[in-house]
Amino acid sequence: MKPLPFPFPFNIGTDVVYIPRIGRLLAQPNYLPRFTRRILCDSEQTDFKTRFGESLQARAAYHQQPPPVPADITRWLAGRFAAKEAARKAAPEGAASIGWKDVMVRVQEDGGAFGVGVSRRPEIVYLPPEDGSHEGRVARLSISHDGEYVVATVLAAG
Template sequence: MRPLPFPFPLNIGTDIVHIPRIARLLARPNYLPRFTRRILCDQEQHDYHSRFSEILKARAAYNQQPPPVPADITRWLAGRFAAKEAARKAAPSGAASIGWKDVMVRVQEDGGEVWEGYGDAGDGRVAKLSISHDGEYVVATVMAAG
């Protein structure tokens, strides 16, 4: 029997992140704002600052080296990083065609997460995203129409 092609053009991307690796990056002096500016689009920046405003204000009050980045911020950023990498891999033209800020991760009202691509590479596409945290790892999978 000859195999039939799948009737829908789908792209799938998966990424896994070791949370301690992100924690080591964020432990560098003044690297937290640089990291968030590098990977989060404007809407995600707003969500990040709203979600962690109290913690960020407390960290900003330190005149010298602030304390380590809290685990909840590290886990959240690791999840966003994994989601964006998975979305880039699922992009129709491949990961090199779309940047981290071209991907926006949103939480839907039902709790499911989606990514939206922007710019020339993303064309406003919407896809389904699954993020899972387990111990020191975060894994994300994106399924997008091709």
């Protein structure tokens, strides 16, 4: 008997990141700004600077070797990295078809349907291409941090 195809046009992507691996990358001299420029789109850059501005300014004040990147920054960036990699894997044409900055992790600021103070669900936004060939799309994101690991799964329309 011939197997039936999955009845829905969905794509799934999953990624697991070992947070100390990201920490080792960020420990390299001047790698933090390079890493953030590489993986974060403009609105995520703004969010990053708003969220961690004081820590970033304190690190910039060092003229010699700056102190290690704080754990909260490393953890946040590891989560973004895992989410974006999972989103790239779930893209309709596959991971090679889109870049890091073509995908945005968005968290609704209003607290969602359940009100302010409730854990807000992040989502993936596939940004529209510059050529305007299609509009942006939204996908579901599940992300979990546990100890030294972060795992992200994305469900996107095919």
